[in-house]
Amino acid sequence: MLILVINCGSSSIKYQLFEINSQYTILAKGLVERIGLPGSNIAHKPNGKDEVVINKDLPDHRAALAAIEEALVSPVHGVIKDVNEIAGVGHRVVHGGEKFTRSILINEHVLDAIRENAKLAPLHNPPNITGIEVSQALMPGVPNVAVFDTAIHQTMPKKAYLYGLPIDLYHKHGIRKYGFHGTSHGYVAKQAAKLLNKPFETLKIITCHLGNGGSITAFDHGKSVDTSMGLTPLEGIVMGTRSGDIDPAIVLYLQEELGVSLSQTNDLLNKQSGLKGLCGKNDMRDIVKLANQGEEMAQVAIDVFCYRIQKYIGSYVAVLNGVNAIVFTAGIGENSPFLREQVLENFSYLGLKLDTAKNRANEQIFSTKDSKVAAMMIRTNEELVIAQDTFDIITRR
Ligand code: ADP
Numbered sequence: 001m002l003i004l005v006i007n008c009g010s011s012s013i014k015y016q017l018f019e020i021n022s023q024y025t026i027l028a029k030g031l032v033e034r035i036g037l038p039g040s041n042i043a044h045k046p047n048g049k050d051e052v053v054i055n056k057d058l059p060d061h062r063a064a065l066a067a068i069e070e071a072l073v074s075p076v077h078g079v080i081k082d083v084n085e086i087a088g089v090g091h092r093v094v095h096g097g098e099k100f101t102r103s104i105l106i107n108e109h110v111l112d113a114i115r116e117n118a119k120l121a122p123l124h125n126p127p128n129i130t131g132i133e134v135s136q137a138l139m140p141g142v143p144n145v146a147v148f149d150t151a152i153h154q155t156m157p158k159k160a161y162l163y164g165l166p167i168d169l170y171h172k173h174g175i176r177k178y179g180f181h182g183t184s185h186g187y188v189a190k191q192a193a194k195l196l197n198k199p200f201e202t203l204k205i206i207t208c209h210l211g212n213g214g215s216i217t218a219f220d221h222g223k224s225v226d227t228s229m230g231l232t233p234l235e236g237i238v239m240g241t242r243s244g245d246i247d248p249a250i251v252l253y254l255q256e257e258l259g260v261s262l263s264q265t266n267d268l269l270n271k272q273s274g275l276k277g278l279c280g281k282n283d284m285r286d287i288v289k290l291a292n293q294g295e296e297m298a299q300v301a302i303d304v305f306c307y308r309i310q311k312y313i314g315s316y317v318a319v320l321n322g323v324n325a326i327v328f329t330a331g332i333g334e335n336s337p338f339l340r341e342q343v344l345e346n347f348s349y350l351g352l353k354l355d356t357a358k359n360r361a362n363e364q365i366f367s368t369k370d371s372k373v374a375a376m377m378i379r380t381n382e383e384l385v386i387a388q389d390t391f392d393i394i395t396r397r
Contacts, residue, residue, distance in 0.1 A: 001391065002019055003087065004086050005018065005089075005091075006092070007383075008127045008130060008132075012032060013061065024384060030045055032067060041053055042054045052077050069083045086142060088390045089143070089144045090103075090389060093149070095120050095124060095148070095149070096150045100113070100146070100151050101154040103145055104145065105145055111129070132144055149180045156226060160225060160226040163177070177227070177231065179229050181215045183382040192205055198324075202221065204219070204221070206320070210331070211240075212331070214239050241277070243269050246269075278300060279295070284331070306339060309343045310343055317350065334362075337362065340375070341356065362377060364377055
């Protein structure tokens with residue numbers, strides 16, 4: 001069975017085509033960029049072959065999905081004969097609000113509810129909705145499944161998701177913590193349990209998804225009980241260009257004292273802050289290089305980044321009353337032994353002992369055999385989860 005996984009952004013579409021037999025095989029994957037802009041193109045990578053970049057005028061998402069279909073059936077770099085072979089499409093949807101606690105087959109009611117949630121994720125849900133609409137239009141009759149970033153965090157208790165704000169803001173406007181990156185957190189937490197050879201439902205696990213965006217989640221016996229992102233993906237740790245937690249009065253100060261407008265504040269907090277705001281760079285590889293060359297602010301940015309993560313892990317150890325495993329994933333978490341070490345340097349009180357050789361060799365378990373807490377690195381795979389959920393839902397229908 002063939003499942004197409006789509007992650008639709010405002011001017012891009014990431015895709016992977018999976019073949020599912022006894023296992024999941026990626027037949028092709030790719031990225032369409034600059035949709036609706038000059039210079040649009042599709043970078044298509046068939047399994048086992050070189051990537052091809054096709055430059056093509058793609059005025060909208062419909063044209064972009066049509067270009068993906070063309071690439072998939074192309075006699076030169078295609079991997080299937082006919083798009084009718086695709087049995088289902090899985091969509092990443094960022095915000096599922098309180099309504100969606102798991103992945104779901106999309107019908108008109110579901111689509112309306114996703115549209116309703118767009119006010120909570122104005123940057124993300126609208127392109128996700130467009131992705132669903134164009135896939136319904138171009139592949140009529142093929143089932144679509146929505147997989148939500150927020151769903152896994154719906155198990156958080158009230159004490160974790162309510163802000164100390166007038167309760168009407170929650171009841172009337174849905175202002176509460178939702179959390180994101182749920183597909184990734186859930187995947188790596190379950191993989192960690194497998195590697196430790198213990199049921200997920202018996203463990204206390206803290207997962208650190210550290211990419212351009214980043215968040216930390218506490219899993220108590222298989223359930224997300226707290227997570228660092230909030231109403232939006234701005235809350236939490238310091239990220240590539242996002243501030244993470246700040247005193248909310250800073251926003252008032254910016255606007256009242258410095259005359260910064262609403263849209264400038266939005267841009268400042270989401271795009272000009274975080275690592276970029278501190279040292280001018282948002283790519284951690286560049287920052288590490290600069291710090292190694294003695295650039296002071298690059299080192300400060302790394303220190304702030306690691307310190308905030310340490311504080312979250314420490315607070316989640318308190319929430320969980322202990323921890324069995326601390327798991328690192330995504331670009332920084334998977335590739336920077338040096339940062340993993342810096343983050344974990346203050347947890348010897350838990351009986352956590354690192355095996356630095358294993359850490360530097362990027363081994364999945366990099367704590368010592370006698371460590372009381374497992375330190376782990378697990379590569380995330382959100383597309384695989386979307387493909388699995390889509391397969392499960394459409395075969396159960
Ligand atoms: P996204 O959130 O865009 O999916 P990724 O998960 O790909 O992001 O993570 C991107 C981040 O990972 C960037 O800051 C990048 O510099 C960082 N990264 C990748 N490789 C390394 C490395 N070897 N050392 C430090 N950081 C790295």
